[in-house]
Amino acid sequence: MNTPLTEHGPAFRGALTGLLGLGTYLPSRRITNEMICERIDTSDEWIRSRSGIRFRYWAEPTETVEFMAATAAERALEHAGIAASEVGCVIVSTVSHLHQFPSLAAGVAHRIGAAAPGAFDISAGCAGFSYGLSLASDMVAAGSARYVLVIAVERLSELLDHEDSGTAFLFGDGAGAAVVGPCDQPGVGPVVWGSDGSHKETIRQSHSWAELRDATAPDWPVITMDGREVFRWAAYQLGPIAAQALEKAGVTVRDLDSFVPHQANMRIIDELVKELGIPDHVAVARSVEIHGNTSAVSIPLAMQELLASGRARPGGLALLLSFGTGLVWGGQVVRLPPAPAGPPVPAATAPAHPTKENRS
Amino acid sequence: MTAVQSDTLQALKEIVDEVAGVPAEDITPESSFIDDLGMDSLTIVSLFVLIQRRFGTDVPNAVFDRLTTVGQAVAYLEHGEIPA
Numbered sequence: 001m002n003t004p005l006t007e008h009g010p011a012f013r014g015a016l017t018g019l020l021g022l023g024t025y026l027p028s029r030r031i032t033n034e035m036i037c038e039r040i041d042t043s044d045e046w047i048r049s050r051s052g053i054r055f056r057y058w059a060e061p062t063e064t065v066e067f068m069a070a071t072a073a074e075r076a077l078e079h080a081g082i083a084a085s086e087v088g089c090v091i092v093s094t095v096s097h098l099h100q101f102p103s104l105a106a107g108v109a110h111r112i113g114a115a116a117p118g119a120f121d122i123s124a125g126c127a128g129f130s131y132g133l134s135l136a137s138d139m140v141a142a143g144s145a146r147y148v149l150v151i152a153v154e155r156l157s158e159l160l161d162h163e164d165s166g167t168a169f170l171f172g173d174g175a176g177a178a179v180v181g182p183c184d185q186p187g188v189g190p191v192v193w194g195s196d197g198s199h200k201e202t203i204r205q206s207h208s209w210a211e212l213r214d215a216t217a218p219d220w221p222v223i224t225m226d227g228r229e230v231f232r233w234a235a236y237q238l239g240p241i242a243a244q245a246l247e248k249a250g251v252t253v254r255d256l257d258s259f260v261p262h263q264a265n266m267r268i269i270d271e272l273v274k275e276l277g278i279p280d281h282v283a284v285a286r287s288v289e290i291h292g293n294t295s296a297v298s299i300p301l302a303m304q305e306l307l308a309s310g311r312a313r314p315g316g317l318a319l320l321l322s323f324g325t326g327l328v329w330g331g332q333v334v335r336l337p338p339a340p341a342g343p344p345v346p347a348a349t350a351p352a353h354p355t356k357e358n359r360s
Numbered sequence: 361m362t363a364v365q366s367d368t369l370q371a372l373k374e375i376v377d378e379v380a381g382v383p384a385e386d387i388t389p390e391s392s393f394i395d396d397l398g399m400d401s402l403t404i405v406s407l408f409v410l411i412q413r414r415f416g417t418d419v420p421n422a423v424f425d426r427l428t429t430v431g432q433a434v435a436y437l438e439h440g441e442i443p444a
Contacts, residue, residue, distance in 0.1 A: 225404075228401050228405060231405050231410070232405045235405060235409040
């Protein structure tokens with residue numbers, strides 16, 4: 001499926017697996033900075049200078065996590081030319097599926113008509129796509145599954161404190177999926193991942209669901225984040241993690257076609273580009289501007305955006321780099337999938353009626 | 361001002377120029393990071409990250425919150441104490 005990349009091919013070390021197709025879902029409700037500013041005392045200009053974000057999309061009630069995840073998955077399968085019945089495992093990364101059990105993955109697998117694949121959810125916050133991709137690639141390489149669907153989905157709008165000027169503007173909803181399968185050339189480099197639980201308070205759910213049981217129940221839990229601490233952590237730690245991912249894959253920044261960091265904040269992306277010395281010929285994902293921070297969804301959305309714009313080349317090498325609540329991080333070099341039919345486009349309308357299946 | 365102080369100040373001016381785009385000639389020891397140099401809290405983090413890389417001095421958040429001017433940061437880097 002992949003375009004051979006002869007000039008860099010031999011140097012790139014990775015599993016004989018690859019991203020065969022991509023699919024995404026952007027929900028129907030476009031939220032501008034002006035709309036956010038109705039609830040917090042700030043301005044469009046401040047939000048843009050602070051984060052680079054101009055707008056984000058939030059899900060309507062019928063755009064549930066299961067609906068968005070399944071739609072993105074179906075699009076990824078179509079792009080890869082793989083039937084749902086061929087999928088051996090479904091991995092869903094999410095922190096906004098509000099059921100402790102069953103997993104979202106089992107419901108998504110059923111909904112897309114997969115034939116009883118392995119299915120489970122992972123919790124790695126914004127690093128979830130890198131984590132899931134690593135699991136998927138290892139499964140394919142080991143022969144545990146021929147094709148694996150890696151899906152990231154978030155409805156973070158549901159977990160926002162709309163009056164918190166540090167987070168209300170930051171997050172967006174959506175879903176992104178990739179089909180991972182066998183390839184005759186290396187397509188997924190070794191993951192560099194890790195965690196540092198000493199920072200577990202830095203980005204977190206404000207309080208446990210258990211507290212809602214108490215007589216003096218607190219409000220609905222929301223995302224709480226020490227943005228400056230996250231920025232500081234990212235500024236110190238992400239550069240060396242990226243360098244390690246490149247080294248493990250046997251390539252340098254000069255070999256890259258594109259750089260796809262988690263779309264957390266434009267300021268972090270700009271710092272990374274400077275620190276890593278990303279050359280001008282490398283396409284840098286900056287879709288945080290038009291999608292907001294969509295957690296683990298941001299990397300598939302950004303890859304599709306870059307490929308559809310023609311700035312990234314199918315078969316080119318991309319450095320993926322992500323970090324999030326935990327704190328956890330993950331990064332790897334991958335060979336980009338074939339060009340998608342177009343960029344991520346928000347849904348024209350939400351599904352009309354909530355069904356039993358699409359209640360989250 | 362001793363040569364050592366002047367080196368630290370000069371290096372700090374270069375870093376401020378890099379993170380905030382303020383030319384060195386517009387920066388004095390009295391310049392306030394926020395009020396005079398137009399830096400926000402994230403830019404100040406970037407400033408101290410570059411200071412760490414260049415001087416090897418890790419300045420914790422609680423300390424740099426109290427270093428509000430260029431001169432105070434120079435004094436901290438040279439003497440390891442927050443000026444009164």
